Amino acid sequence: MTKIGVMVLVYLAAMSSVSAATRPWAYERDSGLGFNFSYPRDLFQRTEGDGKPSFHYFVSRDADAKLMVGAWNNEAGQTPSEFKQWLLENTGGYDAMTYLPRGRTWFVISGYRGDDIYYEKVMFSCGGSVVNVLAITYPKDLRRHYDPVVEQMEDSFRPSNHCR
Numbered sequence: 001m002t003k004i005g006v007m008v009l010v011y012l013a014a015m016s017s018v019s020a021a022t023r024p025w026a027y028e029r030d031s032g033l034g035f036n037f038s039y040p041r042d043l044f045q046r047t048e049g050d051g052k053p054s055f056h057y058f059v060s061r062d063a064d065a066k067l068m069v070g071a072w073n074n075e076a077g078q079t080p081s082e083f084k085q086w087l088l089e090n091t092g093g094y095d096a097m098t099y100l101p102r103g104r105t106w107f108v109i110s111g112y113r114g115d116d117i118y119y120e121k122v123m124f125s126c127g128g129s130v131v132n133v134l135a136i137t138y139p140k141d142l143r144r145h146y147d148p149v150v151e152q153m154e155d156s157f158r159p160s161n162h163c164r
Contacts, residue, residue, distance in 0.1 A: 024040065026039055026041045030056070032162070033071040033160040034161045035161075037056070037153070039058060043065070043149065047059045065138035065146060066136065067153075069132075069157070073129060074129050074131050080107055084102075084107050084109070096113070098111040108120065115139055115140055117140045119136050119137075126161070127163065129164065130163070132159040134157045
């Protein structure tokens with residue numbers, strides 16, 4: 001391959017992998033429960049959800065990736081570990097977990113579902129009375145593209161401060 005051919009390939013590779021830091025990002029605050037979240041506007045667009053208040057749904061332009069952020073009042077009074085256990089026992093799809101960090105008021109569950117990667121962060125706020133969640137699923141063959149995006153979304157996700 002010629003030197004020019006190599007330079008063209010390097011340029012095309014660099015242009016196709018726009019870094020998370022240089023993307024145009026939307027930063028939003030939920031009007032109901034007050035949590036903050038962000039997402040890259042060039043990757044995700046809003047889509048209709050199930051009508052739950054304080055839930056926001058997005059899909060990638062090619063519909064391969066899905067993002068959901070939301071919060072609800074913890075009327076059941078579950079602790080983070082109780083909710084995590086309920087999630088694992090009742091919702092399915094958590095067979096291939098690869099990443100499970102946790103803290104006193106939060107936890108993350110991440111792994112594989114078939115050909116997809118999922119990442120779910122759950123944070124309890126307001127003394128445990130509000131549950132906040134950020135969940136994203138994307139094709140594992142696009143991992144290099146989405147992992148930096150997920151990292152930035154996770155870093156900017158802030159729990160509800162509307163405590164009652």
